[in-house]
Amino acid sequence: AQKVTQAQTEISVVEKEDVTLDCVYETRDTTYYLFWYKQPPSGELVFLIRRNSFDEQNEISGRYSWNFQKSTSSFNFTITASQVVDSAVYFCALSEMGSSGSARQLTFGSGTQLTVLP
C-alpha cells in the first residue's frame, strides 16, 4: 500500500522568509510519480510539479524548488522569499506508474497549511 506523510499540519512565516514543506512517502513500486499540488483559499487544486522515480534531479522554477531524495523517500518543496500569495494548502501526492508509463490514481498526504504574513 502507498502512503504519503506531511508531518507539518500548519506553518506560518513572515513574508520574504524561506520555507520548506516536507513530504515522506512509502511505496513498494519501483517506478512511480510524485506530485505537488497547491490549493489556494478559493479551493481549486493547482498542479505544481511532477517527478518520476528514476529522475532524482532537483528542480527549480522561479521561487519554487523541489528536492527529491529516493534514499530517504522524501520529496520536499521549498519556497524562497515567500509572498502573501503563497498562502495555501499544499499537497504532496504519489502515483504508481502503469505499464505504459501512465499515471494512475493519486495517494495524497494530509496537506500543509502555509500562511505567509505580511
Added chain:
Amino acid sequence: DAGITQSPRYKITETGRQVTLMCHQTWSHSYMFWYRQDLGHGLRLIYYSAAADITDKGEVPDGYVVSRSKTENFPLTLESATRSQTSVYFCASVGTSGALAKNIQYFGAGTRLSVL
C-alpha cells in the same frame, strides 16, 4: 470551454436522499477519478474509471455508486446520503497526450456537499 467541469458547485441535501454529482471533461481522457476532501485526511479516492464501462473502487467507496457510459462523463451517486458524506468532492482526469502535459491529473473546481 475545454476542461473538466463539475456540477453543482454547492449542494445541500437531507439524510436518506439520493444525490448525483456530475463530472464532464472535454479532453477525451481515458482515466477519471472521484476524490473526497476532508479536514485532516487530504484527498481520498472514492472510485476511478479506466475507460467507458470500466470502473473500480478506491479507498473509500462505501455508499457511492459510479457509472461511465460515455468517455466524457463520470457521475457519482450517493444512493442514500448520510451526514458522514458531507465533504468536498473533486473529479479529476489524467492527461496522457495532446496539449496537456502527460500523466498529470487535472481537477475540477469541486462540489461542496452538505448532508443535513
